[in-house]
Amino acid sequence: MNPQLDENQGLLQLQLHHNLWAFVQLIESGEKERLMELLRERLIECGWKDEMKALCRQFVKKKGSNNVTVDDLIHVITPRGRASIPDSIKAELLQRIRTFLVSAAP
Amino acid sequence: MSNEDNLSPHAQGLSLQLSSHFFGDLLDSIIVDVASECHRIARLGLDRNLEEEEEEMRLSAQARLRVADPSNSSEANGKYIVDIFGQNHPSVASEIFECMNCGRSVMAGKFAPHLEKCMGKGRKARLKVTRSSTAAQNRNSRGSPASAYSPYSNSTSSNRLSNGTSSVAGEEYSNGAFEDP
Numbered sequence: 001m002n003p004q005l006d007e008n009q010g011l012l013q014l015q016l017h018h019n020l021w022a023f024v025q026l027i028e029s030g031e032k033e034r035l036m037e038l039l040r041e042r043l044i045e046c047g048w049k050d051e052m053k054a055l056c057r058q059f060v061k062k063k064g065s066n067n068v069t070v071d072d073l074i075h076v077i078t079p080r081g082r083a084s085i086p087d088s089i090k091a092e093l094l095q096r097i098r099t100f101l102v103s104a105a106p
Numbered sequence: 107m108s109n110e111d112n113l114s115p116h117a118q119g120l121s122l123q124l125s126s127h128f129f130g131d132l133l134d135s136i137i138v139d140v141a142s143e144c145h146r147i148a149r150l151g152l153d154r155n156l157e158e159e160e161e162e163m164r165l166s167a168q169a170r171l172r173v174a175d176p177s178n179s180s181e182a183n184g185k186y187i188v189d190i191f192g193q194n195h196p197s198v199a200s201e202i203f204e205c206m207n208c209g210r211s212v213m214a215g216k217f218a219p220h221l222e223k224c225m226g227k228g229r230k231a232r233l234k235v236t237r238s239s240t241a242a243q244n245r246n247s248r249g250s251p252a253s254a255y256s257p258y259s260n261s262t263s264s265n266r267l268s269n270g271t272s273s274v275a276g277e278e279y280s281n282g283a284f285e286d287p
Contacts (some may be wrong), residue, residue, distance in 0.1 A: 023124070032132075039132050040139075049140060056144035057153055065148040073141035081137050082130075090129065097125035 023088065031100055035093065040088045052077045165191065 006089050025031075043049050059076045113181075147153050169190035188194060198215035205212045207224045 035128075036132050036135060040136055043136065045278070050139045053144055056141065056148070056262075059125075059152070060148040060247075062145070065151065065153075068145060068148055069146045070138075073144050074138060077141060078134075078137055082133060084130075085133065093129050094125050096127050097128050098121050101121050101124060 035096060038096070039089070039093055042092070045084075046086055046089065048081075048084060048086075054083055055080060 055077050056073050059073065063072070132172060168206050169192065172188075172192060173190050199213070201214040202211055204210065204212065205217070205220060207221070210220075210224075
């Protein structure tokens with residue numbers, strides 16, 4: 001690390017490195033998989049997945065099942081999908097992620 | 107639990123940003139998975155049944171409302187009870203079909219008692235069985251079928267009939283009821 005950097009910048013860099021490292025750790029430790037499974041489960045429980053499937057079905061009905069691509073469906077559900085995550089689920093996941101990030105050591 | 111209090115505001119801000127970013131990542135992955143799944147279902151035509159399922163879910167949601175509604179209690183309806191689909195069921199099943207044992211037409215709600223008699227479980231049924239087996243024994247001891255329509259009558263016996271001396275056919279023919287051929 002360059003000692004001539006402003007102290008704040010130095011700290012910032014340090015923390016960036018810390019967090020990038022944490023990102024790698026997130027994946028390698030399997031925590032990313034665990035988080036994904038948790039989120040998947042929560043989204044099924046609260047009916048979010050059913051809602052997304054219904055949106056897809058509507059689209060398929062209109063467009064015809066032979067003309068639909070995966071990309072189409074991704075575009076169909078992404079806006080509503082991102083917007084309709086229940087706050088409690090988002091909070092739960094965010095908390096877990098942050099806990100992991102903070103505790104991950106470089 | 108969390109070491110966050112030890113972090114500077116910068117670091118806290120960073121960790122917030124980063125965790126939001128990761129969350130978005132996770133969500134996008136799941137969205138891709140759901141889209142893939144729906145695509146597969148659509149292309150394989152597996153959603154044909156889904157409309158029926160949706161209709162069923164709608165009906166059962168309706169039915170659940172009706173059950174929850176206190177004005178639909180069975181007392182109010184008297185003898186007929188309303189089930190969750192709003193259907194009435196009479197207290198005795200009224201469909202009619204044939205008994206596979208004796209061939210008679212029977213009402214479904216009365217089938218069990220009928221079977222008891224028909225297959226020999228009850229008192230009267232046992233008596234009935236005894237009577238008919240006794241009658242069979244009596245017929246057999248006369249050495250010939252009593253029926254006028256026996257398939258085994260042949261010209262020999264009808265000749266003897268016209269003489270009125272035959273003991274074969276039994277009492278019914280002794281008064282010369284048959285005409286000479």
